[in-house]
Amino acid sequence: MKLLYLGAGFVGTCSAAVMADSGHDILIYDIDQIKIKMLGSGDRDLIQNCLFEDGLGDLLVQNKDQIKFSSDYNDVVKNLDTLDAVFMCLPTPEKKGSKGESDLSYYYLAAEELAKNLAKRNGEAQNKYIVIINKSTVPIEMIDETEKIMKKHGVKNFGLASNPEFLVEGKAIYGSLKPDRIVIGAWTEEDFKIIRNIYQRFYSSPTVKYIEVNPKEAAAGKLLANYYLFSKLAICYDVIGRTCETFDNLQFENLRKIISTDPRLGSWGLFDSFFAGGSCFIKDTASLAYQLEEKGVDVSYIKESLRINNFQCDNFYNRAGSEAQFSFKNKAVAILGVAFKRDTNDVRNSGAIEIVNKLLDDQVKEIKIYDPAAMWMFKKVFDVEKDSRYKVINYYNSEKDSLSGTSACMILTDWPKFREIGSVIKQKCPAPYLIMDGRRMLSAQFDELQNLGYDIIAVGSPFLKGK
Ligand SMILES: NC(=O)c1ccc[n+]([C@@H]2O[C@H](COP(=O)([O-])OP(=O)(O)OC[C@H]3O[C@@H](n4cnc5c(N)ncnc54)[C@H](O)[C@@H]3O)[C@@H](O)[C@H]2O)c1
Structure with a gap:
């Protein structure tokens, strides 16, 4: 399948590397040009210096034909017509000086930009169904906000899902190749089906708990587990x-x-x-x-x-x-x-x-x-x-x-x-x-x-x- 990752941090890069290893075609976009240069260099040492995760360098080098790194949004736009899904892997730090509120500005910015460009898809491409899957840790009701953004810009034929990340830093690659659970939150069977195809490798595994719930349960489960x-x-x-x-x-x-x-x-x-x-x-x-x-x-x-x-x-x-x-x-x-x-x-x-x-x-x-x-x-x-x-x-x-x-x-x-x-x-x-x-x-x-x-x-x- 053709997947776009927005955000090449610990979560985005590790997940993208495993998805590339699972046979999907990946484009990973980040606003940080230095990070993209280092991660896309094909050089294990540079990759390791950027994101010190055991096994990440090897996985990226092995799967270099399946994964493209970019800090140019034109690359995203060029690929939108043929994408099956987008993974949102943006930072959601605590808002400075707040009482614990998440700073969702990175998420909103990325979602707005995505929505604007998805709405511009032409002709046949308008009919192509795309699922926007959030991996960032967000407030429980965030899925409603994402829906509002997509609708505000007039995006058609889209689904929304929540797929919280449970990786443990330091063991992220091992953990992503052998996850204890995959949690998918979606509203419709159509979206569940597409995501099952993306995660086929794990969906059919007898050792992985593949949990399907609604998007708010998925978001709440992540926060409560942490x-x-x-x-x-x-x-x-x-x-x-x-x-x-x-x-x-x-x-x-x-x-x-x-x-x-x-x-x-x-x-x-x-x-x-x-x-x-x-x-x-x-x-x-x-x-x-x-x-x-x-x-x-x-x-x-x-x-x-x-x-x-x-x-x-x-x-x-x-x-x-x-x-x-x-x-x-x-x-x-x-x-x-x-x-x-x-x-x-x-x-x-x-x-x-x-x-x-x-x-x-x-x-x-x-x-x-x-x-x-x-x-x-x-x-x-x-x-x-x-x-x-x-x-x-x-x-x-x-x-x-x-x-x-x-x-x-x-x-x-x-x-x-x-x-x-x-x-x-x-x-x-x-x-x-x-x-x-x-x-x-x-x-x-x-x-x-x-x-x-x-x-x-x-x-x-x-x-x-x-x-
Ligand atoms: N690090 C973990 O162990 C971990 C585990 C589970 C969940 N999470 C959650 O996953 C999310 C991402 O965490 P992370 O550790 O990967 O963060 P990170 O800071 O390592 O990576 C986020 C990346 O997003 C990029 N970015 C910011 N704005 C962007 C935009 N508009 N378009 C594209 N890229 C943009 C940043 O440059 C950065 O490289 C957070 O919500 C976090 O809470 C993290």
């Missing part, structure tokens, strides 16, 4: 982790073993961290709360997860002063990991952004950053051209170089290799020295490091004063 996951993290931080921080001799990992054995509870979400970041959980939870509050519902319980997450970051940082009597002023501090989690270069809503801002406010001498994949993205957030305070932030190519000459370090991303960093700390940063472990990466070595004189502040542990 809130549920986020709330599990908040409970882990604020109840399980806090209990382990409060009593001596409670090892978080041992409590996790006891709790996760119960299949009713499951193991996902039982990891302690200084913050749950990323592009989705926070904004989707805020959006759900906003939509319900607009309808007069008491959303204090939903909002509590957001409050806890912010408190967790503040508390982690403040423990340096309150428990280790450590001041960051005029000190060099190593930051290990700036991606919001392992296996991605995504820094959207990364807790490292909060921490670096706090260190700048506390007049730190130098922030020495190392991350195996995300430094390029992080540099864009702390652009020295925009604020001269950022000149104390420096980037290093190894853990060793970033740790060298520092008085404290903070482990902020759960990159597996950081579990081995204890030996580098011992070599480069003799005690007295403050280790702040925001991910419990060094939990197996806490005793040894404490006995060597290191002060340790870790989520899910009381303060461990160096001996």
Whole structure:
């Protein structure tokens, strides 16, 4: 089938790559020319630098004849007459300064432009049926807005559907090739049929749950699933982790073993961290709360997860002063990991952004950053051209170089290799020295490091004063 993707981000590109691999003809359009150049380069390294997703480069190179990247809208217009479906993969961040409302401006802009051009289809092309399928995470009633836009411009022969994306960044390609579920929300059997053809590879798979519902259920299911996951993290931080921080001799990992054995509870979400970041959980939870509050519902319980997450970051940082009597002023501090989690270069809503801002406010001498994949993205957030305070932030190519000459370090991303960093700390940063472990990466070595004189502040542990 002939498919158009609007938006070449994590969702659009990963989905398009899998659809190309499924034998469809893909055109993917994005307004970001640099992104399109990198992703369409056919060069695995450039693709990886742009979107760090395991397997994405290989899949795009293997299927290069099936997928065309463009930042020229004329290419979209030229193809409209023969398209079977359009996938909307636009950003829907939280509106700045709002009470959780989604910023739908990117979506509206793309939908308006699409509608205007679809309405201009001539002759035979007017009769060609096209389904507009939304993959962005949007408010529950958004499908009604999309319909209004199409009708306002006089678009004929179109269907609307919702196909929320459940990919997990860092495992997006694996997850898209072997999805646990495909959720399709549509109003008519005709639209369901077309989408079944697009997803034939998965529709016929015995291992994939192919769920057909209406478009509002699909949109609500996505928001509720993300809130549920986020709330599990908040409970882990604020109840399980806090209990382990409060009593001596409670090892978080041992409590996790006891709790996760119960299949009713499951193991996902039982990891302690200084913050749950990323592009989705926070904004989707805020959006759900906003939509319900607009309808007069008491959303204090939903909002509590957001409050806890912010408190967790503040508390982690403040423990340096309150428990280790450590001041960051005029000190060099190593930051290990700036991606919001392992296996991605995504820094959207990364807790490292909060921490670096706090260190700048506390007049730190130098922030020495190392991350195996995300430094390029992080540099864009702390652009020295925009604020001269950022000149104390420096980037290093190894853990060793970033740790060298520092008085404290903070482990902020759960990159597996950081579990081995204890030996580098011992070599480069003799005690007295403050280790702040925001991910419990060094939990197996806490005793040894404490006995060597290191002060340790870790989520899910009381303060461990160096001996
Ligand atoms: N990243 C995830 O893990 C994930 C998972 C599930 C759902 N989602 C949802 O999917 C949507 C997209 O997320 P993402 O992570 O891919 O975002 P992204 O920011 O990585 O990608 C969005 C892309 O859309 C492009 N864009 C903006 N305006 C455009 C326009 N008018 N025409 C064409 N392209 C345009 C941007 O340049 C960007 O490249 C969001 O609603 C998000 O909540 C994301």
